[in-house]
Amino acid sequence: xxxxxxxxxxxxxxxxxxYAQKLGLRAWVVGGAVRDFYLGRDTVDIDLTxxxxxxxxxxxxxxxxxxxxxKFSKFGVYKVNLDNGLHLDxxxxxxxxxxxxxxxxxxxxxxxxxxxxxxxxxxxxAWALSILPDEFGKSVDPYGAQKDIDAGxxxxxxxxxxxxxxxxxxxxxxxxxxxxxxxxxxxxxLFLEADREQALLLISRERFSQEFFKVLSEENIQAVFDYLVxxxxxxxxxxxxxxxxxxxxxxxxxxxxxLLTCSLGENGEDFxxxxxxxxxxxxxxxxxxxxxxxxxxxxxxxxxxQLRILRTFFPHLPPQALEPCVLKGQDLKDLGVYGRNISKLxxxxxxxxxxxxxxxxxxxxxxxxx
Numbered sequence: 001x002x003x004x005x006x007x008x009x010x011x012x013x014x015x016x017x018x019y020a021q022k023l024g025l026r027a028w029v030v031g032g033a034v035r036d037f038y039l040g041r042d043t044v045d046i047d048l049t050x051x052x053x054x055x056x057x058x059x060x061x062x063x064x065x066x067x068x069x070x071k072f073s074k075f076g077v078y079k080v081n082l083d084n085g086l087h088l089d090x091x092x093x094x095x096x097x098x099x100x101x102x103x104x105x106x107x108x109x110x111x112x113x114x115x116x117x118x119x120x121x122x123x124x125x126a127w128a129l130s131i132l133p134d135e136f137g138k139s140v141d142p143y144g145a146q147k148d149i150d151a152g153x154x155x156x157x158x159x160x161x162x163x164x165x166x167x168x169x170x171x172x173x174x175x176x177x178x179x180x181x182x183x184x185x186x187x188x189x190l191f192l193e194a195d196r197e198q199a200l201l202l203i204s205r206e207r208f209s210q211e212f213f214k215v216l217s218e219e220n221i222q223a224v225f226d227y228l229v230x231x232x233x234x235x236x237x238x239x240x241x242x243x244x245x246x247x248x249x250x251x252x253x254x255x256x257x258x259l260l261t262c263s264l265g266e267n268g269e270d271f272x273x274x275x276x277x278x279x280x281x282x283x284x285x286x287x288x289x290x291x292x293x294x295x296x297x298x299x300x301x302x303x304x305x306q307l308r309i310l311r312t313f314f315p316h317l318p319p320q321a322l323e324p325c326v327l328k329g330q331d332l333k334d335l336g337v338y339g340r341n342i343s344k345l346x347x348x349x350x351x352x353x354x355x356x357x358x359x360x361x362x363x364x365x366x367x368x369x370x
Contacts (some may be wrong), residue, residue, distance in 0.1 A: 004034070004037050004038050004137060004139070005029070005129060005131075005136070006037055006346065009037075009046070012065070012086070013029060013046075013136075014131065014132045014133060015069070015134060016048065016057060016060070016131060017063065017130070017133055017136065018131070018132075018133050019057060019060045020054075020057055020131075021055075021133060021134075023052075023056060023057070024052070025050045025051060025057070026050065026051045026113075026129035026130070026132060027048060027049070027050050027051075027057075027130070027131050027132060028048065028049050028050075028113060028129060028130055028131060028140065029046060029047065029126045029128070029130075029131055030047050030048070030049050030116075030117070030128040030129070031047055031120065032045065032108075033045065033046045033047055033126055033148060033365065034127045034128065034129055034145070035124050035126075035127065035145070037129075037147075038127075038146065038149060039149065039179075044085055044086050044087055046086060046087070046088050046089070047088075047089045047091065047092045048088060048090050048091070048131070049090075049092065049113070049116060049128070050090070050091070050092055051093050051111045051113070052092065052111075053092065054078060054090045055071075055078065057090055057357065058078040058080050058088075058090050060134075061080050061088060061090075062082075064240055065082045065083060065084055066082065066084075067073060067080055067081050067082040067083045067340065068080070068081055069081075070345070075091065075094070075107055076091060076092045076094065076107065076109065077090065077091045090182065091110065093110045093111060093113055093115070093116040094107050094108065094110060094116055094119070095107070095108050095109075095110050095111050095115050095116070095118075095119060096108075096119040098160075098164040098165070099197070101160075101163040101164065101166075102164075102165075102199070102202025103165055104205045105119075105164075105165075107247060113128055113140050114140070114142045116117045116128075117140070117142060117143065117338055118143070118157055118158075119157075120157065120166075121157075121165070122148075122154050122171075122175070122176070123143045123144055123145050123148045123155045123156075123157060123171075123172055124145050124149050124153075124154065124155075125145070126141075126142075126143045126145050126157060127140070127141050127145035127146065128140040128141075132237040135321060143157060143279060147293075148184070152179065152180065152181045152182060152312070153181060153182060153183070153187075154172050154175055154176060154181050154182065154183045154184065154187060155183075155184040155186075155187050155247050156168070156190060159190060160192075161190065162190055162194035162199055163194060163197075163202070165198040165203075166200045166202055166203050167200075167203060167207060167208070167210075167211040168235065169191060169194060169195070169199065169200060170200075170211045170212065170214075170215060170233070170278065171214075171229075172187075173215075173227040173228060173231070174214060174218055174224055175214060176224075177218060177220050177221075177223035177224035177225075177226070177227055178218055178219070178220055178223075178224070190316070192231075195232070195233070200233065200236045201236070204328075205220050205264070205275075205276065206276055208236060208237075209274075209275040209276050209277075209343065212237050212275065213253050213257070213351075214245075215228070216253035216257055216260075217253040217255040218223060221248065222236070222247070222248060224238050225243045225247070226243075226279065237271075237275075238264060238267065238274070240264060240267065241260065241264065241271070242263070244259055244260065244313075244362060246259050246312040246313060246315075247259060247260075249312050250308065250309070250312055254281055254285075254305070255305065255308055255312075257272070257275070257277065257281075258284070258285040258288050258289070258305075258306075258318075259307040259312055259313055260287050261288075261289045262313045263313070264287060265293070266293070268289045268293075269279065269286060269289060272285055272286065272289070277322060284303060284305055284306060285306075285309070287302070287303075287306055288305075288306040288309045288310055291306070291322070292310060292313055292314070295351070295354055296350040296351055296354050297320070297321055297322065297323065297324070297349075297353040298324055298325070298348045299324060299325050299346070299350070300324055300326050300348075301323075302322060307322055310322055317354075317356075318354075318355070318356030318359070319356075319359070320353055320355065320356065320358075320359040321353060321354045321355075323353075325346060325364075326347055326349065326353060326361045326363075326364050327345075327346065327349045327360065327361060327364040327365070327368075328362055329342050329346065331361070332345055332346070332361045344369045348367065348368060349364045349367060349368065352364070352367055
């Protein structure tokens, strides 16, 4: 089955597999990378798993191809971002148990690849290919991943799956929208049961936010949103959240988050803060949201990121609307205007510039009678 692994990944994966074999380790490429390999889709995210400690393998990757690594000790994972643009997750084979529905998993290590595959979200991701030189590409597919991919079916591996990890509900809808797949009958039944029980409330807001950000990353985002609406899951992001056609125009999840923030009007700021975005991103989006709320041309230049959001949200704005106000406070001081009158006149000019009746300094001065 070595033909499943694209040629362009052969040298890298063979090198890693050969090094692992020298250490006495078995090694596989697993999960979404195998799925994407089989579907002929490009990917830069490759998950690798080993039947023993893999830190030396992570260091080998850095030595060979350059990059940086981070360790997530709770799950025994090394994330290695290579200089060639590939992102590797190097993990040990493990089993997971859940102390209660929605909890983070408790991890124990195993040497059985089938046990590791069983902990995964769906059968389509429970597929492993060996990367050892003497069995490169050998398939381990105990739960029918290839069969379900061929049939376009999303199938969980056990009945408690959606309660153990409710983020799988969003993940399943992302796969449905991305690949045009359908849930297997039993999986749909289990999904609807978890939906009725509002299982997504069992997880922290941070975990929900991470998964919702992945929703905003989907290329075919309208199909995913259609499913979220169909199953009434958008309310977990925000009760009044709805589809906006501009989501198809914007391509990054950050810009899409900004657009949705603007679309929620006065609730936008609370929605944004509830998702705990990075501080710098939050500041940029909040700045765009404030302009959208005020309907006034800004006093200072907007970032390109903010301009893309606002031009998408307001597609018919006059050209000068999002440019900095053509009149400055110092201009008014030079004309002998002081105190509150400065703010009052600037407000008048900003409103006119937003509406398109003013686009130059001379027009602004004429508007305020100077």
